[in-house]
Amino acid sequence: MDAESLRRLPSVDAVLRGAGAALPARFGHAEAVSALRRALDAAREAMRAGACTAPTAEAIAEAARADLEAASTPRIRPVFNLTGTVLHTNLGRAVLAEAAIAAATTAMRQAVALEYDLTTGRRGERDDLVRDLLCELTGAESATLVNNAAAALMITLNTLAQDREAIVSRGELIEIGGAFRLPDIMARSGVRLREIGTTNRTHLRDYRGALGDATGVMLKVHTSNYRIQGFTAEVSARDLAPVAKEAGVPLVHDLGSGTLADLTRWGLTHEPTVAEAVADGADLVTFSGDKLLGGPQAGFILGRKELVARINRNPMKRAMRVDKIRLAALEATLRLYRDPGRLAERLPTLRLIARPAAEICAVAERLAPALARAAGTGFDADVTSCASQIGSGALPLATLPSAAVRLRPVGRKGGALTALAAMLRALPVPVIGRIEDDALWLDCRCLEDEAGFARNLAAAPHHGPLPQAGEGEERLRR
Numbered sequence: 001m002d003a004e005s006l007r008r009l010p011s012v013d014a015v016l017r018g019a020g021a022a023l024p025a026r027f028g029h030a031e032a033v034s035a036l037r038r039a040l041d042a043a044r045e046a047m048r049a050g051a052c053t054a055p056t057a058e059a060i061a062e063a064a065r066a067d068l069e070a071a072s073t074p075r076i077r078p079v080f081n082l083t084g085t086v087l088h089t090n091l092g093r094a095v096l097a098e099a100a101i102a103a104a105t106t107a108m109r110q111a112v113a114l115e116y117d118l119t120t121g122r123r124g125e126r127d128d129l130v131r132d133l134l135c136e137l138t139g140a141e142s143a144t145l146v147n148n149a150a151a152a153l154m155i156t157l158n159t160l161a162q163d164r165e166a167i168v169s170r171g172e173l174i175e176i177g178g179a180f181r182l183p184d185i186m187a188r189s190g191v192r193l194r195e196i197g198t199t200n201r202t203h204l205r206d207y208r209g210a211l212g213d214a215t216g217v218m219l220k221v222h223t224s225n226y227r228i229q230g231f232t233a234e235v236s237a238r239d240l241a242p243v244a245k246e247a248g249v250p251l252v253h254d255l256g257s258g259t260l261a262d263l264t265r266w267g268l269t270h271e272p273t274v275a276e277a278v279a280d281g282a283d284l285v286t287f288s289g290d291k292l293l294g295g296p297q298a299g300f301i302l303g304r305k306e307l308v309a310r311i312n313r314n315p316m317k318r319a320m321r322v323d324k325i326r327l328a329a330l331e332a333t334l335r336l337y338r339d340p341g342r343l344a345e346r347l348p349t350l351r352l353i354a355r356p357a358a359e360i361c362a363v364a365e366r367l368a369p370a371l372a373r374a375a376g377t378g379f380d381a382d383v384t385s386c387a388s389q390i391g392s393g394a395l396p397l398a399t400l401p402s403a404a405v406r407l408r409p410v411g412r413k414g415g416a417l418t419a420l421a422a423m424l425r426a427l428p429v430p431v432i433g434r435i436e437d438d439a440l441w442l443d444c445r446c447l448e449d450e451a452g453f454a455r456n457l458a459a460a461p462h463h464g465p466l467p468q469a470g471e472g473e474e475r476l477r478r
Ligand SMILES: *Cc1c(COP(=O)(O)O)cnc(C)c1O
Pocket: 148, 149, 150, 151, 176, 180, 221, 222, 223, 224, 225, 254, 255, 256, 257, 287, 288, 289, 290, 298, 299, 392, 393
């Protein structure tokens, strides 16, 4: 490429005076200039490598605009969760209720009485704001909260049993996923793990035999994400409580998901409620805010007043405390539980879990033609029943009857499914399904904004010839 052609490239200033004049106002002067420099450098590079014509100022401005646009797209992007898992940890777990969103927004926008007692004008405690509500809903004596349930367990163990033993059944030494493994959490909390029983069977006499001077706490853990079936035995918290009491050792029950409402009311399997766990006699009960409860991320510690007070005095509390935004959202979420009759309508988590299969099926039927069109002629589309799950370790074996649009590649085309999944992820609002049995399943349980979904799908590039009107529908089979 000769120097003459390179000289035909516009200067940054020239682009800024012409085709790129709008960029500084939109993205900031410095950002616009560096994007234009990058675009010009790339053009120069391409020309040296053999491109024969110098791009126009318009083309340079357009390249810079696309670059700036991409860089200013938020990284935390909304997605359509069609995975069939309602509380998907990788997709942010619970979607909040409108009341919680409004409360959080207000707390973000304005000063709030977070640690300020408006009656006396003195310093208050941030946990006071939700303690009464939690006690009212669960029957617990007292309550405190931290960043998440893992933190709740850590501070609880550290407060009650540092340098002493925590007795746990081998069948309850869980890994929740990621780095949450109970033995590691215990070690980092400064307690010594005293494993008792066997993987499948643990008896009351095992707990009794382990109790001694070194015992700091007895721990009962909800085996959230698995079940041991067959020849099994475990001791319930209710049966452990009197033994712990007699020995003068606190009993902690990590419920994991924890629900404040009786799920059988909505036709779901019974999951022990927090109120039941409290009534069963555990001294402290811990659980999550963003699992079945349907609120923001948080970890609750409920139970005996004196123990909660000790936890609040632990310096770790400061490192694990919850901010005003989440506290506001939590308070609003907890208030919804005062009116169980309207809970399913107001709390998205419950609404989605309790959504009738027939309603989900109707959604899938309505969306299938557009999905078939977006997938193109290389795929067969049908609406089929499937099973959703709650996720996040709640009722691991309970599946919820649901419906999905299933997209199967016609013939054996390697990579077609992953390419289709990638195309759906590349939409303005990424659509996330799941690949199973050589098909892409789009479970419609969590899809409430059908119109938004259809608009979003219209941005999909079309593979192969577009079907004629009506053809997409014909290709649907039940
Ligand atoms: C999910 C879970 C936790 C961790 O809860 P986070 O809120 O994710 O920290 C702890 N224990 C059990 C039994 C769980 O199911």
